[in-house]
Amino acid sequence: MLSGLKILDLTRVLAGPFCTMVLGDLGADVIKVERPGSGDETRGWGPPFDAAGRSAYFLSLNRNKLGLAADLDRDEDRRVVDRLASEADVVVDNFRPGVLERRGLSPDVWCARRPELVWCTISGFGADSDRPGYDFVVQAECGWMAITGEPDGDPMKVGVALADVLAGKDAAIAILAAVVGRARTGAGRRIIISLADSARGALVNVAQNVLVSGRDATRWGNAHPNLVPYELFNTADRPIVIAVGSDAQWVACARALGLVDLADDPALVTNAARIAERGRIVAAFQQRLATEVASVWQSRLDAAGVPNGVVKRVLDAVREVDASPLTGMPSSVGGAVHRAPPDLDQHGDAIRDVGWRVFESA
Numbered sequence: 001m002l003s004g005l006k007i008l009d010l011t012r013v014l015a016g017p018f019c020t021m022v023l024g025d026l027g028a029d030v031i032k033v034e035r036p037g038s039g040d041e042t043r044g045w046g047p048p049f050d051a052a053g054r055s056a057y058f059l060s061l062n063r064n065k066l067g068l069a070a071d072l073d074r075d076e077d078r079r080v081v082d083r084l085a086s087e088a089d090v091v092v093d094n095f096r097p098g099v100l101e102r103r104g105l106s107p108d109v110w111c112a113r114r115p116e117l118v119w120c121t122i123s124g125f126g127a128d129s130d131r132p133g134y135d136f137v138v139q140a141e142c143g144w145m146a147i148t149g150e151p152d153g154d155p156m157k158v159g160v161a162l163a164d165v166l167a168g169k170d171a172a173i174a175i176l177a178a179v180v181g182r183a184r185t186g187a188g189r190r191i192i193i194s195l196a197d198s199a200r201g202a203l204v205n206v207a208q209n210v211l212v213s214g215r216d217a218t219r220w221g222n223a224h225p226n227l228v229p230y231e232l233f234n235t236a237d238r239p240i241v242i243a244v245g246s247d248a249q250w251v252a253c254a255r256a257l258g259l260v261d262l263a264d265d266p267a268l269v270t271n272a273a274r275i276a277e278r279g280r281i282v283a284a285f286q287q288r289l290a291t292e293v294a295s296v297w298q299s300r301l302d303a304a305g306v307p308n309g310v311v312k313r314v315l316d317a318v319r320e321v322d323a324s325p326l327t328g329m330p331s332s333v334g335g336a337v338h339r340a341p342p343d344l345d346q347h348g349d350a351i352r353d354v355g356w357r358v359f360e361s362a
Contacts (some may be wrong), residue, residue: 001335002028005179006356008084009033009099011066014124014135014161015195017061018168018189020092023175024064025335028360031084031351032065036077039069039344050325058340063327066362067342068351072103085110085117087356090175094122096130097171111190118178120191124172127192135161135195142199146205150221168199208362213223223282228274229253232311233286235294237291242285243307247271248261256304256341 005028010019011033024030034040040062046055047090085091086104093100093107107119109295126132139145139157149156169170171193178189200207206217209225217225222241224230229250232241244250247270253261262284268274289297294310301308323329327337339362350358 002026005020005029005090006088007031008081008088008091010081010091010095011122012094013042014061014164015133015167015171015193016040016092016094017116019120019122019171019175020065021061021063021118022088022172022331022333022335023090023331024168024351025331026339027335028090029357030065031068031347031358032062033068033081033084034071034182036069036071036345040191045342054343058326059326062341063337065342066242066295066347066351066358067345068348069345070348072105077106081105081243083355086114089179090118090120092120092122092171092175093274094133096123096132097127098130109188110296111188115187116182117188118175118182118191119188119191120171120175120178122167123192125196126194128135129194133195135164137197137255138199140165142196143201143203143206147217147219149219151219153219157217162264163202166202167193167195168203203284226276227271228280230284231282233289235289235292235297237293239311240289240297241309241311242293242301245307248304250274251327252302252304253306256300256306257285257290259284 005023007023007028007030008024009030009032011017011020017032017040020028020030020032032040038044038120040058042057042061043055045057048056050056050059056118065330069079070081072078072081073097082105091107103247107121111117111119112327121127122133123129125131126137136157139162140155141150144163145155145157171191174191174193178191180190180228205226210217222232224243227245230243230245232239241255244253250271251263256259260284262268262281268277298308299311318329321330325338326340331337347358347362350362
């Protein structure tokens with residue numbers, strides 16, 4: 001879908017490489033620029049490493065790219081990057097403010113020189129902040145950890161670097177919108193995406209609860225602040241989650257579990273009423289679900305059309321899809337895998353010789 005769109009990737013670690021990988025999945029031509037010697041920091045983030053010494057972390061974010069090592073402090077290497085930027089459709093970076101400017105690669109200067117250029121910078125806390133952007137810090141400062149974990153436990157981060165992932169997706173969305181806009185008007189766009197803005201935006205209904213009620217959000221563990229029953233329960237052999245999202249599902253769920261008295265109780269007809277009776281409902285569900293194994297309950301709930309699921313391991317999840325130890329999980333946006341992640345400077349000689357034309361033979 002994006003065949004021929006030239007993306008110069010000046011990013012490293014997670015959010016930026018994830019953004020450019022998504023664009024590469026959709027067919028864009030992506031050249032990843034790394035520092036000589038060590039490359040992207042994530043090349044050393046292991047174990048695990050594969051048999052060729054490549055870190056799993058790096059492999060998860062860098063398929064569908066060609067690799068160039070360039071030292072932006074060396075005139076010769078900087079000229080190579082300048083040549084690539086002069087023909088790129090999109091440049092993506094995640095340098096802290098002033099770093100590129102001090103090396104003669106100012107995004108603002110480039111956008112003034114080439115009004116059709118789309119340049120996206122991904123930062124931790126916005127264009128005016130020099131703070132390094134790490135997912136863990138952003139989760140702490142943007143409200144996520146305050147609402148994650150058991151009510152009587154410590155604040156807890158999400159198990160994946162989700163603020164980074166969301167910022168990468170937001171950057172890809174903004175870039176695609178800018179590319180569409182350029183096709184209509186001929187004008188490019190300067191884009192700033194921050195992990196903090198993406199994390200705060202992802203609070204969605206939790207933030208709105210606070211705005212509407214004036215009361216702060218708290219941790220609910222595996223329960224839901226706005227829906228009952230909507231949480232994890234222990235069965236006779238393994239946990240199961242039940243997610244009742246409507247009044248009709250409530251009746252179907254209670255009947256599927258054999259809790260007819262709850263299904264027929266006029267005091268539990270609406271979700272608001274069930275919120276008020278959370279303790280009674282949860283206790284009845286837990287007592288009932290503990291009497292049979294999860295597969296029995298899942299079969300009954302599936303037949304009744306009630307959303308539910310058993311808790312699976314990551315190993316189970318990756319075995320259910322066409323995942324690869326080299327190229328990672330399948331594209332989540334309908335893209336495809338064209339190339340394995342590059343070794344450091346794997347395509348450097350060819351890129352220095354012919355620039356973007358390297359994709360004609362790659």
